[in-house]
Amino acid sequence: MGAVITQQSKTDIRKAKPEAIKAFLAEIGEKPFRSKQIQEWLWKKSARSFDEMTNLSKKTRELLEEHFVLNPVKVQDHQLSSDRTIKSMFELHDGHAVEGVLIPTSSRMTACVSSQVGCSLSCKFCATGYMERKRNLDAAEIYDQVVLINQQAETNYQIPLSNIVYMGMGEPLLNYKNVLESIDHITSPEGLNMSPKRITVSTAGIAKMIKKLGDDEVKFNLALSLHAANDEKRDKIMPINESNTLEALKDALNYFYNKTGNRITFEYIVFYNFNDTLEDARELWEFTKKVPSKVNIIEYNPISEADFKNTEADRLDQFAAFLEKKGVTVNVRRSRGKDIDAACGQLAIKKK
Structure with missing residues (x-):
């Protein structure tokens, strides 16, 4: 059994280095260019949830949700x-x-x-x-x-x-x-x-x-x-x-x-x-x-x-x-x- 990931133990994706996001994407079998798309959602389009990232597959969004947290004000x-x-x-x-x-x-x-x-x-x-x-x-x-x-x-x-x-x-x-x-x-x-x-x-x-x-x-x-x-x-x-x-x-x-x-x-x-x-x-x-x-x-x-x-x-x-x-x-x-x-x-x- 893998460790249970709680909300507290998730990484805030807007504090994560781009290299860490790239490494995570490689781990789940995603292409490196997805990292750029995620950065764009975070800082250009001001996404407030992973669900908004509509050019990513539903599975990728679910995995992001599982491992990272977005804390919008x-x-x-x-x-x-x-x-x-x-x-x-x-x-x-x-x-x-x-x-x-x-x-x-x-x-x-x-x-x-x-x-x-x-x-x-x-x-x-x-x-x-x-x-x-x-x-x-x-x-x-x-x-x-x-x-x-x-x-x-x-x-x-x-x-x-x-x-x-x-x-x-x-x-x-x-x-x-x-x-x-x-x-x-x-x-x-x-x-x-x-x-x-x-x-x-x-x-x-x-x-x-x-x-x-x-x-x-x-x-x-x-x-x-x-x-x-x-x-x-x-x-x-x-x-x-x-x-x-x-x-x-x-x-x-x-x-x-x-x-x-x-x-x-x-x-x-x-x-x-x-x-x-x-x-x-x-x-x-x-x-x-x-x-x-x-x-x-x-x-x-x-x-x-x-x-x-x-x-x-x-x-x-x-x-x-x-x-x-x-x-x-x-x-x-x-x-x-x-x-x-x-x-x-x-x-x-x-x-x-």
Whole structure:
């Protein structure tokens, strides 16, 4: 009697190396080209079951089912905002959940995806930072969020995704391998064939991993959650700054730029009476001179765990105007999906 194969002992086919799939196919007497067909089903056609692989024989599909497992991410719940933003709770195969957001605007259709279940960085203004980090997402779980959000875009608005931002739950650079592998599947001609120029990975600032991105000569865009351009203020809201100072980040970002040629985006949330004065704007301008960059000024979205408030409209306008007069490229990002807790910094799995 052969060993009984349980669901737990099966290999996740999307984690299996192509050589292992080829070896399995040889073992069951299938032709090697079937391996390419399977990869196509997994990463180009986004198959969610072996039954969908209709150019394989029924017997081969049954044998795949017997030896491998496919763990597609599922939409457990979703909410529609008054501004057409859609927030989804995605259920993972082990019962954990993450959130992702479809952000439709007049010029683009953006997916905001998560890279970790929870987060370990404890940024004081971010709801995810108050959650415990349970685990990293694997590449397929990140890829699935993109596929499902794209389906929502096409179903609800008849427009496919134009952009992807890794700005959901978690710190992408603390899940480096899986994040880069997911981007490979999203951008590869054998995958979703999306341009890396339409993908932005956002980090709270881990200097050595930013340098690694440079060494790997990545093609996607990099955004740094800055939120204060002096160490004392940044330490107060982002504990990661204590071990990754602005000086260390400046060196890492210049290294990244010299290796990739990609200008950095600084994300700057304006908190009332904390980092919203013209002196703060001057410090930010000084920092932008040290790194080829542009600035996204972001409205703050209050969370119950923190006392921060969004700055007043006239202070935000003065802040942006100061930077623009100094020649900084500035975009003011208005909140989307605030009424369903889908806006920047609001993603958290609410305990039932």
